[in-house]
Amino acid sequence: MVFIGCHLSVVNGYEAMGKQMKDFGGNTFSWFTRNPRGGKAKDIVAEDAEALRDLLKKEKFGKLVAHGSYTMNLCSANLSTRANGVDMFQNDLKRMEMVPDQYYNFHPGAHTGQGVEKGIEQIAEGINKGLRPEMHTTVLLETMAGKGSEMGSSFEELREIIDRVEFSEKIGVCFDTCHVWDAGYDIVNDLDRVLNRFDEVIGLDRLKAVHFNDSKNECGSHKDRHEKLGQGMIGMDAMKRIAMHPVLSGLPFILETPNDDEGYKSEIAIVKGWF
Numbered sequence: 001m002v003f004i005g006c007h008l009s010v011v012n013g014y015e016a017m018g019k020q021m022k023d024f025g026g027n028t029f030s031w032f033t034r035n036p037r038g039g040k041a042k043d044i045v046a047e048d049a050e051a052l053r054d055l056l057k058k059e060k061f062g063k064l065v066a067h068g069s070y071t072m073n074l075c076s077a078n079l080s081t082r083a084n085g086v087d088m089f090q091n092d093l094k095r096m097e098m099v100p101d102q103y104y105n106f107h108p109g110a111h112t113g114q115g116v117e118k119g120i121e122q123i124a125e126g127i128n129k130g131l132r133p134e135m136h137t138t139v140l141l142e143t144m145a146g147k148g149s150e151m152g153s154s155f156e157e158l159r160e161i162i163d164r165v166e167f168s169e170k171i172g173v174c175f176d177t178c179h180v181w182d183a184g185y186d187i188v189n190d191l192d193r194v195l196n197r198f199d200e201v202i203g204l205d206r207l208k209a210v211h212f213n214d215s216k217n218e219c220g221s222h223k224d225r226h227e228k229l230g231q232g233m234i235g236m237d238a239m240k241r242i243a244m245h246p247v248l249s250g251l252p253f254i255l256e257t258p259n260d261d262e263g264y265k266s267e268i269a270i271v272k273g274w275f
C-alpha cells in the first residue's frame with residue numbers, strides 16, 4: 001500500500017482534483033492554496049469541499065498536502081512583504097478548515113540578508129500568529145535546497161523553527177527528495193544515515209509527507225531543479241529505495257516532476273508497481 005499522487009491545479013475546484021487523481025491512478029495530491037505567485041485567494045465553495053471530503057473517504061485517499069504560495073515569505077527583511085506573508089498564512093489556514101485533517105506545506109522563507117537567527121525567529125513568529133489550537137490542519141515546513149538566503153536547507157534550522165512553535169503537535173516536515181539532495185544530504189549512497197540524522201535532529205515523528213522528485217543537479221548544488229523520476233542525478237534505484245524505505249511507509253508521496261498528465265500517470269504507475 002502506498003499513497004502516491006502529484007501536484008494538481010485547483011482551477012476546476014476541489015472535487016475535480018479528487019476525480020482527476022482517481023483517473024491518474026493515484027490516491028493523494030497537492031495543490032496551491034492560491035496563485036503560486038501570490039494574489040487574493042479564491043473562496044472555497046462549501047458543497048465542493050464536502051464533495052471532495054466524500055471522495056477522499058470513499059476512495060480511501062491518504063492525506064493531502066496543500067502548498068502555500070511561493071511569494072509568502074515569513075522572514076523577509078521587507079516589513080510589508082513579511083506582514084503580507086503572515087496574512088496569506090492565516091487566511092490559507094482558515095480556508096484549509098473546509099478540508100480538515102490534511103497537511104499544509106510551505107517554504108519556510110528566505111531571510112534576505114537578515115541572517116539565519118532572525119529568519120528562524122520570524123518564521124516561528126509568523127506560524128504562531130496563524131496557528132490556532134482549534135484548527136485541524138498540520139503545518140509542514142518543506143526541506144529546502146538552500147538557494148540564496150533560503151531557510152530550511154538543514155535539519156538543524158528546521159528543528160530550531162519547530163522548537164519555537166507554540167502548538168507543537170500541529171507542526172511537521174515535508175521531505176523534498178530533490179531539495180534534500182541539492183542541500184547536500186546524500187540520499188543515494190547514504191539514505192539510512194540521512195534518515196538517522198533526521199531522526200536525531202528533528203525526530204521521525206515529525207516527518208509527515210514526501211515530495212518525490214529526482215534532481216537535475218548534483219548533491220550539494222543548492223540549485224532546486226526537479227527532474228522526472230529516474231532521469232536525474234538521484235536515479236531510479238535510489239528513488240525506489242526511498243519510496244520503499246520502512247521509515248517512510250504510509251506517508252503521502254507527491255510528485256512535483258516536470259511532466260504532463262500522461263507523464264504523471266506513468267510515474268504513479270511506476271511507484272505503485274514497486275509495491
Ligand code: FE
Nearest residue numbers: 067106107142
Ligand atoms: Fe515546494
Ligand code: FE
Nearest residue numbers: 142176211256
Ligand atoms: Fe517540493
Ligand code: ZN
Nearest residue numbers: 178179224226
Ligand atoms: Zn523545488
